Amino acid sequence: MRPKLDSVSRRDNNMLFARLWVVSFVVPLLSGNHVPSIFVGKRRSYGVRYYPEVENPATGNPTSVGNPLQYCVANSVLNFTGMGLRRIGDFFVNTTYARELYLDDNEITEISDTAFDSMKGLEILSVSGNKLRTDKLLWFHYHETLWRLVINDNVVNETTDDGNIRDMLEHLPRLEYLSLRRNGITRVHIQLDKFAPILNWLDLSGNKLQSFDFLVNLPRAMRNLYLQDNGCFCTINNLPSGIEHLQVSGNRIAELCNENCNGETSLSLKGLKKLRSLAASRNGIRMVSEDAFKDVTQIERMDLSWNELRFYPKTRSLNHLKYLDLSHNQINEVMNLCDSILTSIETLNLSNNHISMIDNNFVNMLYLKTLDLSNNRIAILPTSLIFNSRSLEVLLLRNNSIDDIDDLFKKNSFKELELHLEDNPFSVVQYYNFQVHLKQRDARSELTNRVSIESLGETSDDIVNTDDLDDTDNDASQSERFFDIALNKLQTKQRHLAEFAERAPRNVTRK
Numbered sequence: 001m002r003p004k005l006d007s008v009s010r011r012d013n014n015m016l017f018a019r020l021w022v023v024s025f026v027v028p029l030l031s032g033n034h035v036p037s038i039f040v041g042k043r044r045s046y047g048v049r050y051y052p053e054v055e056n057p058a059t060g061n062p063t064s065v066g067n068p069l070q071y072c073v074a075n076s077v078l079n080f081t082g083m084g085l086r087r088i089g090d091f092f093v094n095t096t097y098a099r100e101l102y103l104d105d106n107e108i109t110e111i112s113d114t115a116f117d118s119m120k121g122l123e124i125l126s127v128s129g130n131k132l133r134t135d136k137l138l139w140f141h142y143h144e145t146l147w148r149l150v151i152n153d154n155v156v157n158e159t160t161d162d163g164n165i166r167d168m169l170e171h172l173p174r175l176e177y178l179s180l181r182r183n184g185i186t187r188v189h190i191q192l193d194k195f196a197p198i199l200n201w202l203d204l205s206g207n208k209l210q211s212f213d214f215l216v217n218l219p220r221a222m223r224n225l226y227l228q229d230n231g232c233f234c235t236i237n238n239l240p241s242g243i244e245h246l247q248v249s250g251n252r253i254a255e256l257c258n259e260n261c262n263g264e265t266s267l268s269l270k271g272l273k274k275l276r277s278l279a280a281s282r283n284g285i286r287m288v289s290e291d292a293f294k295d296v297t298q299i300e301r302m303d304l305s306w307n308e309l310r311f312y313p314k315t316r317s318l319n320h321l322k323y324l325d326l327s328h329n330q331i332n333e334v335m336n337l338c339d340s341i342l343t344s345i346e347t348l349n350l351s352n353n354h355i356s357m358i359d360n361n362f363v364n365m366l367y368l369k370t371l372d373l374s375n376n377r378i379a380i381l382p383t384s385l386i387f388n389s390r391s392l393e394v395l396l397l398r399n400n401s402i403d404d405i406d407d408l409f410k411k412n413s414f415k416e417l418e419l420h421l422e423d424n425p426f427s428v429v430q431y432y433n434f435q436v437h438l439k440q441r442d443a444r445s446e447l448t449n450r451v452s453i454e455s456l457g458e459t460s461d462d463i464v465n466t467d468d469l470d471d472t473d474n475d476a477s478q479s480e481r482f483f484d485i486a487l488n489k490l491q492t493k494q495r496h497l498a499e500f501a502e503r504a505p506r507n508v509t510r511k
């Protein structure tokens with residue numbers, strides 16, 4: 001695909017040039033005239049800019065535009081967006097000059113199979129926002145030059161359309177880019193490698209696919225595959241090995257695996273040696289088999305957020321992984337993460353999990369810049385991480401249960417770190433001889449509720465000295481016990497404060 005993409009950007013550059021050219025020479029000539037917007041301009045080469053001499057097809061409520069216009073500037077762009085077209089007849093526009101044709105946001109229900117036959121040089125065709133039936137979405141004649149086809153948002157009356165793409169007429173030998181988003185497609189019955197043998201970009205996101213079986217016939221050239229938001233209770237395997245970007249978020253895949261896939265629904269990453277990004281958010285993934293990432297050694301970005309993972313998978317190291325999103329899972333311990341698995345990670349998102357202890361775990365991630373641990377259950381400020389991680393730039397600990405941050409001020413540190421501690425229950429900070437009160441007790445009522453709910457049943461309400469959270473045994477191996485103790489102390493302390501405030505409301509700031 002790369003050569004083509006290069007040519008796109010070249011094209012864009014030239015388009016920019018053409019626009020500049022148009023602005024400086026043509027617009028003054030046209031001011032005051034009604035200029036139909038059909039003809040956008042020419043791209044890539046210079047020439048005279050013509051506007052069609054016919055009346056705007058939008059007026060007169062056309063049902064068909066059959067060969068009405070002559071456009072004779074090389075590399076032109078024809079834009080029929082939003083003109084109320086209903087049917088695209090035979091030999092729609094008889095010109096070999098047009099490179100791009102936009103028929104978006106019309107009422108098109110039917111396209112003649114010969115419509116584009118005379119547009120010999122057409123490279124880009126867009127028919128989004130119309131009313132094409134699903135079974136005819138790929139109803140195209142052989143076309144020599146078309147390389148980009150966009151047919152998004154064609155919504156038809158569901159009672160007359162079963163959402164199956166059944167047929168294709170002929171193949172499109174140059175097609176590299178096919179976008180079929182949000183068309184209500186339920187099944188694809190065609191062999192995509194026959195239809196578009198060098199297709200490398202396929203976007204079927206936002207449909208209602210009920211099966212991914214058609215993926216076995218993907219062309220080997222496939223690089224970018226977008227299947228997200230189909231809600232599909234489906235298994236994906238046998239993907240072409242050249243895939244670089246894969247998005248399957250918003251389906252119902254339960255397992256990530258390689259060879260031994262046991263889950264009812266699974267995504268097999270077998271053989272995907274070139275995969276660079278994977279988005280598998282919002283699937284309900286519960287299982288990740290140990291060899292799941294065995295082949296994806298080049299992966300750089302992975303989004304597994306909003307799943308049901310309870311632990312980070314034990315796996316071999318992913319030496320190129322820079323970005324990992326595990327937010328909104330059910331992870332409660334992060335021990336595995338430090339087994340030198342994520343050696344190159346730069347951004348790690350563990351927010352919205354059930355993590356209570358973190359201790360030293362991230363110190364060995366030498367490139368870690370951003371760590372998000374917000375919305376967890378961390379009770380103790382991770383001082384070791386704060387002071388010893390050399391690369392860390394941003395640490396987010398919002399909305400945890402940290403009620404003591406005095407340790408921050410006990411060390412002289414010249415480290416630069418953006419530390420977020422919003423919505424934690426601490427309200428007092430000891431700094432040399434100062435005791436700094438940072439907020440009213442009320443500000444953490446939400447957290448107080450949460451803590452006391454979690455410790456419900458605790459009745460020992462002896463008022464003890466509770467300002468000694470740090471004196472607790474700091475043994476990581478007893479993390480759970482430790483957390484319980486910390487939680488109890490925290491609760492007692494809050495109760496203590498509450499009672500104290502009741503008794504002497506004006507005196508809260510004593511010590």
Ligand SMILES: *[C@@H]1O[C@H](CO)[C@@H](O)[C@H](O)[C@H]1NC(C)=O
Pocket residue numbers: 037040079080081082102
């Ligand atoms: C086509 O025209 C519509 C509105 O007239 C405009 O929004 C759209 O950007 C144009 N498309 C191209 C490719 O120029």
Ligand SMILES: *[C@@H]1O[C@H](CO)[C@@H](O)[C@H](O)[C@H]1NC(C)=O
Pocket residue numbers: 067091094118
């Ligand atoms: C297209 O135009 C050419 C020349 O302008 C003409 O010879 C040819 O018959 C036209 N084709 C159709 C299908 O109208």
Ligand SMILES: *[C@@H]1O[C@H](CO)[C@@H](O)[C@H](O)[C@H]1NC(C)=O
Pocket residue numbers: 157158159160
């Ligand atoms: C869909 O088509 C059926 C039968 O043709 C018709 O009764 C129904 O009103 C249509 N629904 C919509 C939303 O157009």
Ligand SMILES: *[C@@H]1O[C@H](CO)[C@@H](O)[C@H](O)[C@H]1NC(C)=O
Pocket residue numbers: 305327328349350351352370371372
């Ligand atoms: C982590 O994920 C949460 C929820 O998905 C998101 O709101 C937050 O911005 C992410 N944090 C970073 C640092 O990207």
Ligand SMILES: *[C@@H]1O[C@H](CO)[C@@H](O)[C@H](O)[C@H]1NC(C)=O
Pocket residue numbers: 375376377399423
């Ligand atoms: C704080 O975290 C808890 C879960 O630990 C969550 O239920 C709550 O919505 C979070 N609050 C905010 C303001 O994000």
